[in-house]
Amino acid sequence: MYSFNTYTILLQVDSLLEGTAMAVLGKDIFDLYRPHTHTKIQFGDKGYWVEWGTDCLPYGSILTEILNCSITDYCAKLSAVEQAVAACDPEQLSERLDALVRAFMKLPLYRLYILEPSAIEPALVWKYIEAGRHSDLIAEMLKDPDAFLVKYIRARDDILYIQERYGWFLESLFEGQPFEKKKGQKKIPLAKQLTDHFLEALVSGVSLGEDNQIDAPQVNIQYAVLEPEGCQPELVEKMYFDRLLDFVYVELMRGMQKGFVPKRCANCGRWFLQYPGATYAYCDGPAPGQEDKTCREIGATASFQDKVRNNEIWKLHQRAYKKYFARTRKGTMSKPEFEKWARDAEQLRDRALKSYEISRTLEEKNRILDKLKADLNCV
Structure with a gap:
């Protein structure tokens, strides 16, 4: 794991190199000190790369993780920080802030590239907490506590919204359709399923929301040539996201264009990612109560027995x-x-x-x- 100084230098070098390439093409150079929750994503043909990560993630993987994750502990830690701010308690605030930042680092997407707490709150960590200046920390945060906590609150609100609204959207998408294509049965394209269920209005204009204030993200696209180790160079679209909600909207829609879509397992109820061409009804995770078998194995057996029986x-x-x-x-x-x-x-x-x-x-x-x-x- 990098130290904070090494970590910062690496980010600056990465930003400088990108800035040089963009300057040659007449593009704007990004601020070297952009916040680390301002996430760079490079979208390719079969998946995308997060920040400097070398792994190509399949479309829909972060959304699937969000749909399955529990943020009860994160919500509790955020509430504890808010209480400490309200009480102007320096000792509690320092301890609770550290717990909140570490919980934030474990959230979907952010856990992939935020390696140290100091990357999220560098000024506070080094200027106040490390120096033991708790009273100064309180004074700084109380100047505008809402602005300070906005990224933590948004992360909570975005995940809860995604779980509720995107879960409903995906379940509505497959409602009434065969959850697993049978032999000889024609697979219905995802776009056709959207129109069949009158969901196409949610795809454009709003981020799957009923509230017209929740607009689809307005993103700027840049292009780059990515050369993954051991792979052929690929022309990718590079975007930056300030909110998890905005990224998930683009991830889902790009994934659906290519056939990637999360589904709910018919056995355990957890979400799993269905890849292009596949029509599974069951995930490949351990089946509840039968950890030696997967839900897919159990589902295949049950499906086969039902087929033979009828x-x-x-x-x-x-x-x-x-x-x-x-x-x-x-x-x-x-x-x-x-x-x-x-x-x-x-x-x-x-x-x-x-x-x-x-x-x-x-x-x-x-x-x-x-x-x-x-x-x-x-x-």
Whole structure:
């Protein structure tokens, strides 16, 4: 972990290098002393980079983390600081401020790049707290406590708002739609789902909010060539965000453009990130009460059992499968012979399923079942 001085120098060098590149292209040079909660994000094709981080995060990852996180402890620490400010208690304020700053560093997004408390409150930490000048600290904060606490209050309010409003938005998006695409079922594009649920008005003009004061962020975009280690150079869009709420709005919309979207697990209820092309209903985290299995494993088993239980073709196929698999256990059938039989049986099953689904009479259905029974040698 860097010391405060080293950390500051690195940031200044990084800013100078960026400033030089931007100056060449006729762009404005950013202030070297911009606040460290003024977050730089570089958006690429499949994900984005936060500040100087080398890891490319998939779109929707921070939103998913926010939807799952609990900020009860953070809210309590913020309330404690507010009480100490109101009481003008220097000893309590110093201790509680330190606890609040450390809790802030653990919040989604900020935890990725804020390495030391001094990066958030450098003037207060070094001028007052480290020097033991608690009375001066109180005097400084009491000049305008609301301005001092604004970033901490916004972080709390933004996370609570995102959890409530974005959670509602995403659940509304998938309402009435198959949560996991079945075989042969056409996947509905996310944009079509937005219009089907009359949600498109929330995408533009407001940040998913009912209050017209909560506007979508007005962001300035710059471009840069990023050269991740071990990867090909990539042209990225560089933006700076002052609020977590503004960043999450852009992250979600960019993610949905590319097929990344958070979903709620049908088993444990936690949110997980669905990647482009996937249609999972369950997360891959430990299942509640069955830590040796994931929700996805349990969901797949339950889904399969439900499929077998409600379809005569599947019942017949599974009866034949168990019969032939038992032969491998007894040694009367080799493993390669069983694997070949299983592949052939799957093709017979799938052809029968198609015919069975379009058959109109009970006689036709029984004829298909009898033929499959004979083909699978299932008696």
